[in-house]
Amino acid sequence: MASSIANGSGGHEALRFYLTKIVQFALVLATTLLGLVAVTFLIGRVVPIDPVIAIVGDRAPAHVYERARQELGLDLPLIQQFWIYLKKAVSGDFGNSVLTTNPVLTDIANAFPATFELATLGTLIGVIIGIPLGVLAAVKRGSLLDQFVRFIGLAGYSIPIFWLGLMGLLLFYAKLGWVAGPGRIDVTYSYLYTPVTGIVLLDTAMQGQWDAFWDAVSHIILPASLLGYFSLAYISRMTRSFMLNELAQEYVIAARVKGLSEMRVIWKHALRNAAVPLITVIALSYANLLEGSVLTETVFAWPGLGQYITNSLQNADMNAVLGGTLAIGTVFVLLNLVSDLLYRLLDPRTR
C-alpha cells in the first residue's frame, strides 16, 4: 500500500519533470529558430545587389523605383521589415526562386528527400563499419588495427571531401566502370516509376521496378560511401575513446571475474554503456553530413538541398539561398535536440 502511494507520487514527479523539460526544450528551440531567421534576414539585408533594381531595372524613373521600393516594404524601419519577414517565414513563405520561379518552400521540399536519402545511407555505412572498428581498436589498444583506425580518423579530418569525390569518380566510374556516374538515376529508368516519397531507392523497390532500383543503387553507392567514410572516421574515433573509458571500469573486472566470455564482456556489457554517448555522436555526424553533402552533391550532380543552394548562389538567387540555409539550419537544430533528448531518456544518470 505504502509503496504504491510512493510510486504514484514518484510518477507524478517524473511527469512534472518531463513537462518542465519539454517546455524548456520548446523555449530553446523557439529562440534558436528565431535567431536563425534573424541571421538569414540580416544576411539578406547586407546584399550589395539592390533588390528594387533587380525588379524594375536600372533605367526606371524615380517614381517607379520609389513605388516598387514601397511595395517591397523596403522603406519601413528595419525592425518592422523583420517582423514582416518573420510572419512570412512562420507561414512558410520565403518568396519565389528567381531561377526556378517556384516558391522556395516547394523547391526545398522537392530537393530535401534526395539529401535525406544520401545522408541517411552515409550515416548507416558509418555506423555499421565505424562502431565495430572503434570497439576493436579499443580492445586491441596499440595494435596495428588501432594505428589503422587512428590513421583513418586523421585522414578523414584532413581530406577535402570534394577532391575525394572527384578521385572516386575518376577511379570507380571512369577507369574501372564499377559504378554509375553523376546523378540519381539514368534517364532511361527515370520514367519507369512514379515518385511518391521522393526517395528513389524506396519508390523503385515499392513499385517492383528492380532494374531501376539497381541503377539507383549504382548511382548512390559512391557518394554515400564517401559520406560514410567521413562519418566512419568520426564515429570510430569516438567509439574507441568511449570504449577505453568503459573497459577501465570496475564492472568490467567484475564481469570477467564472474567468468563471462570476453565476447560477452565487450559487446554486451561495455558497448551497451558506451552506446548512450554514442547516440549523440551519431546524431552529430548525421548533422555534419548535411554540411558535407553541399560539396558532395555539387561533385555528383545530386539534386538535393546542397546543390540547390550552390546553384542558386551562382545565379544570385538570394531568396533560394536564404531559404535553403534556413532549412539546413533547422534540421541541424532539430537533430541536436533529438540527440539531447535521447541522451536524457536513455541515460538514467541525467535524470
Place this chain on the structure above:
Amino acid sequence: MAGSPTVSQSAGLRAWLLSSEPGSRWQARLGRAYLGWRSFSRNPLAVLGLGIVILLIFVALFADFIAPYSPIVGGDLRTQRLLPPSETYWLGTDDQARDILSRIIYGSRITLFVIVLVSIIATPIGLLVGTLSGYLGGWVDTVLMRITDIFLAFPRLVLALAFVAALGPGIENAVIAIAITSWPPYARIARAETLMIRNSDFIAAVKLQGASTPRIIFGHVVPLCLSSVIVRVTLDMAGIILTAAGLGFLGLGAQPPSPEWGAMVATGRNYLIDQWWVAAMPGIAIFVVSLGFNLLGDGLRDVLDPKAAK
C-alpha cells in the same frame, strides 16, 4: 672529443632550464617551454605535423625563389597545355599551359593568408564574447550565449556560403565569412575557463585593490584563457583550410587566375578523365597541409592538456 665541451654546455643549459629555483620569470617560462617541447618531441607524428607547417611557411615566404615558373603566365598554349607530369613540369601543366607545381607553391601564400587572417579576426571575438559572458554572468551571459548557440546551429560551410553570397565572391570576403563562422567554439572555451577563474582568490584580491571590471577582464582573465583558446584555434586550422578550399571549389573564394588550391581542383574537374593530374595535385596539397595542422594540434593538446590525451 671535439664534441665533449658542447655536451657539457648543453647539459649546463638543461640544468639551468630545469632548475627548481629559477632566478627570473624568464628562466621559469623557458624551463616550462623546454619541458613542453620534450614531451611534444617524443610524439613523432606531432613533430611530422610541425615539420609540414614549417615547410608551408617556408614555401610561402620563398615562393619567388622556389617556384620554377610563373603561377599566372602560362607557356605556349599549342604545345604546353595539359602536359602530364614530366621532368620539366614535375606535376604537369593545366589548361592555360601553366606549371601546376609553381601554382601550388604560390597557392601556399593564399592558404597561409587565410589561416592567419581568420585566426587574427576570430580569436579576439571569441575571447571577448567568452570572457565577458563568463565574468559578468546574468543577462549578459544569457544573451551572448544564445547568440553563440545560434551561430553554432548552422553548419559552418553553409553559413559561410550564405555570407559570401551576400558579400560577393572573393578571398577577402571568404576570410570574413569563415571568421564569422569560427568564433563561437572559441567563445565557449573562453567562457568555461573564465567561470573557473572568476571565483579564485587572486581575482578577489585584485577586486579589493579597486581594479575596474575592464581591467580585471583584460588584465587578468583574458591572459589566462589565451592558451586553451590558442590550442583550440590550432586544432581548428585544418577545418579553416578545408572550408576555404571548399569555398574556392564552389567558385566563391579567390578568383582566377589566382592559384588558390580549391579553385585549382575545380578547374581540373573539367579535365578529370583524361588529365587527372590537374585536379589531383592541388587536392594532395590541401590534404597534406591540413593533415599537418591536425597532427600539430593533436600533439599540442597532448602536451597542454594531458587529461584529453587518452
